[in-house]
Amino acid sequence: MERLLSEGVDVCRLGLGEPDTVVPAHVQEAAIAAIRENFSHYTSTAGILPLRTAIAARLEEEIGVAYEPSEVIVSTGGKQAIFNALGALVAPGDEVLILVPYWVSFPEMVRFLGATPVFVETGRESGYRATAADIERHVTPSTRVLILNSPNNPSGAVYASAELAAIAEVCRRRDLWVVSDEVYSTFVYTAEGHRSIAALPGMRERTVVVNAASKTFGMTGWRVGYAAAPAAAAGTMVTLQSHVTSNVNTIAQRAALAAIGGPHAWLDGVRADYARRREELVRGVRATRGLTAELPDGAFYVWADTSWWSGRELAGRKIRDAGDLAALLLERARVAVMPGAAFGSPMHLRLSFAAAPAELAEGVRRMQELLGTVTA
Numbered sequence: 001m002e003r004l005l006s007e008g009v010d011v012c013r014l015g016l017g018e019p020d021t022v023v024p025a026h027v028q029e030a031a032i033a034a035i036r037e038n039f040s041h042y043t044s045t046a047g048i049l050p051l052r053t054a055i056a057a058r059l060e061e062e063i064g065v066a067y068e069p070s071e072v073i074v075s076t077g078g079k080q081a082i083f084n085a086l087g088a089l090v091a092p093g094d095e096v097l098i099l100v101p102y103w104v105s106f107p108e109m110v111r112f113l114g115a116t117p118v119f120v121e122t123g124r125e126s127g128y129r130a131t132a133a134d135i136e137r138h139v140t141p142s143t144r145v146l147i148l149n150s151p152n153n154p155s156g157a158v159y160a161s162a163e164l165a166a167i168a169e170v171c172r173r174r175d176l177w178v179v180s181d182e183v184y185s186t187f188v189y190t191a192e193g194h195r196s197i198a199a200l201p202g203m204r205e206r207t208v209v210v211n212a213a214s215k216t217f218g219m220t221g222w223r224v225g226y227a228a229a230p231a232a233a234a235g236t237m238v239t240l241q242s243h244v245t246s247n248v249n250t251i252a253q254r255a256a257l258a259a260i261g262g263p264h265a266w267l268d269g270v271r272a273d274y275a276r277r278r279e280e281l282v283r284g285v286r287a288t289r290g291l292t293a294e295l296p297d298g299a300f301y302v303w304a305d306t307s308w309w310s311g312r313e314l315a316g317r318k319i320r321d322a323g324d325l326a327a328l329l330l331e332r333a334r335v336a337v338m339p340g341a342a343f344g345s346p347m348h349l350r351l352s353f354a355a356a357p358a359e360l361a362e363g364v365r366r367m368q369e370l371l372g373t374v375t376a
C-alpha cells in the first residue's frame with residue numbers, strides 16, 4: 001500500500017488502526033509550550049508526577065479503581081506497557097492464555113520472554129468472546145497470566161460485567177494474573193459501557209490495566225501509553241523500562257497531561273459519530289457477496305468472515321484465505337484491509353470505520369464492484 005500511495009494511487013484505507021480525529025488544540029499547545037520552555041531533560045523513568053497523578057484520577061473516574069501515582073507507569077505506547085507487564089509477571093516455561101482473535105503482538109511478546117502462548121478460540125456464535133469455562137479448560141499448573149483485551153482488536157468484542165465476574169472467579173481460584181488491555185475503552189457502544197476486570201473483588205491485586213493516549217485522543221504517533229498495577233508489579237515494570245527506554249519523550253508527556261487531564265466532553269461526539277459509521281460499514285459488508293459480519297460492541301473495526309470465498313475463484317485466481325482476498329482487493333479495487341492471519345484467524349478481514357465517511361463509502365463501493373453484492 002505504501003508504494004501505491006507514494007505513486008499517487010488513490011487507495012481507500014480501511015485497514016487503519018488509528019482514529020481519524022485531530023489532536024485537540026489545547027494538547028497541541030501544551031506540546032508547543034513544553035518545547036518553548038525547554039522541557040527537554042530526563043524525567044523519572046515512570047513519567048512526570050503530574051501525568052501519573054492525572055492518569056490515576058482518570059482511571060478512578062473511568063473504571064472505579066484507585067491507584068497511587070507510584071503504581072502508574074508511563075510508557076512508549078500501550079505496546080511497551082503490555083511488554084513491561086508480561087516481563088514483570090512471566091518467566092521461561094510459564095504459559096500465557098491468549099484469546100483468539102488477538103492483537104498481533106501478544107503471542108510474539110510471550111515467546112520473546114521464553115513463555116508459551118496458549119490460544120483460547122472464540123467464534124461468531126459467542127460474539128468472539130470467551131466464556132469462563134473456555135478459559136478454565138486451558139489452565140494448567142504452568143499457566144501464569146491471562147491477556148484480556150476488551151474492547152477487542154480486531155473483533156470489537158466487549159465483555160459485560162457478568163462475563164468479567166465469571167472470568168475473575170476463575171482467575172482468583174486458579175491464581176492467575178490478568179493483563180487487561182483497555183486501549184479502546186473510549187469506544188464502547190453498549191448501554192453498559194466499558195467495564196474493567198480490575199474493579200471486581202480480589203482483582204485489583206492481580207491485574208495490570210493498560211491504556212494509552214493513542215486511540216482516545218488521536219495521538220498514535222506521540223507514543224504515550226500507561227499501565228496501572230499493584231505496587232510490587234509496578235516496581236518491576238519500572239525497573240525493566242529503565243533498562244530498555246528510560247522515560248517517554250518529555251514533550252509527549254506534557255501533551256498527554258493536557259489530553260488526559262483536560263476536558264473530555266468532546267469525546268461523546270466522536271463516539272456517537274463512530275457508532276454511526278460502524279452501522280454503515282456493517283451494512284455495506286453484509287451486502288457484499290461472500291462476507292458476513294457482526295455489529296461490534298466496541299473499538300472501531302468490523303471483523304468480516306470470508307469463509308464463503310475459500311476454494312472459489314475471483315478475477316482468475318483461486319482464493320485460499322482472507323490473505324488472498326485482501327491482496328486482490330488492494331490490487332484490483334485499490335482498497336486496503338487487514339488480513340486476519342496475523343490476528344490468529346486466516347479466514348477474516350479487519351476493516352476500520354475510523355476512516356472518513358466518504359472514504360468508507362467509496363471503499364465499500366469498490367469492494368462490492370469486485371466481489372459482487374447480495375440482496376436481503
